[in-house]
Amino acid sequence: MAQSSSVPGFIYKLWALVEDPDTDDVICWSLNGNNVKVVEEQRFTKVTLPRYFKHSNMSSFVRQLNMYGFRKVIKLDSGVVNHVTSSTIEFYHPCFKRANPSLLENIRRKVSSVKMDDTQIQQEDIHRVVKNVQQMKDKQDNMKEKLKSLSRENKDLWRELAYMRRKHSQQQRLLKKARLLPLSF
Structure with a gap:
């Protein structure tokens, strides 16, 4: 052909x-x-x-x-x-x-069926998208701060727990010693 x-x-x-x-x-x-x-x-x-x-x-x-x-x-x-x-x-x-x-x-x-009018983005749409992105960024920053705060609180609680365990252990030893001492009246 x-x-x-x-x-x-x-x-x-x-x-x-x-x-x-x-x-x-x-x-x-x-x-x-x-x-x-x-x-x-x-x-x-x-x-x-x-x-x-x-x-x-x-x-x-x-x-x-x-x-x-x-x-x-x-x-x-x-x-x-x-x-x-x-x-x-x-x-x-x-x-x-x-x-x-x-x-x-x-x-x-x-042939692409998209018309030029369909592809043009309105200015207000751009502003709305930018505003939404900024709001999401602000929320993300807020969440990061909350996460940092929770992380600090978590570390403090672990430190306090370790301190309380040591105190508890000391009290247990004192109680043991007290039971071993004769009672005097």
Whole structure:
């Protein structure tokens, strides 16, 4: 297939990659021709990707697929997601079908739907956020002071407890001595 100027470069390369019979052992069409299957992810990433693209990063490849509207195919077996141990991954796009290269012109990169008006933050919102952050900082500082105070009180209580134990021990010794002394009237 000759590259049409209206087909994005990534899509054209992907088509060439899937159509190439030499790559069928790592990437190919699904049996019905509606999905792209990465059969052997390790070899695909290390050997095949760098031949067609400027990288060998599977995450980047999947990100590109997502940007063009491809979706990962999740196999369901009786209502439960099938966790297959194989390294096969399938992707679907309604306009990427075997024997239908004319559909490729319909695949476009997704455009952000955020409008500029939506991204502008109102000045009062900024002031409210700054005020909230300052209040949280003040509360945090207050909590730090309370924690320091409690820590000091805790140390004082431990010191007092040690002092009381020594006093108690001394009184116990005195009582023992007093019991040992004969009573004199």
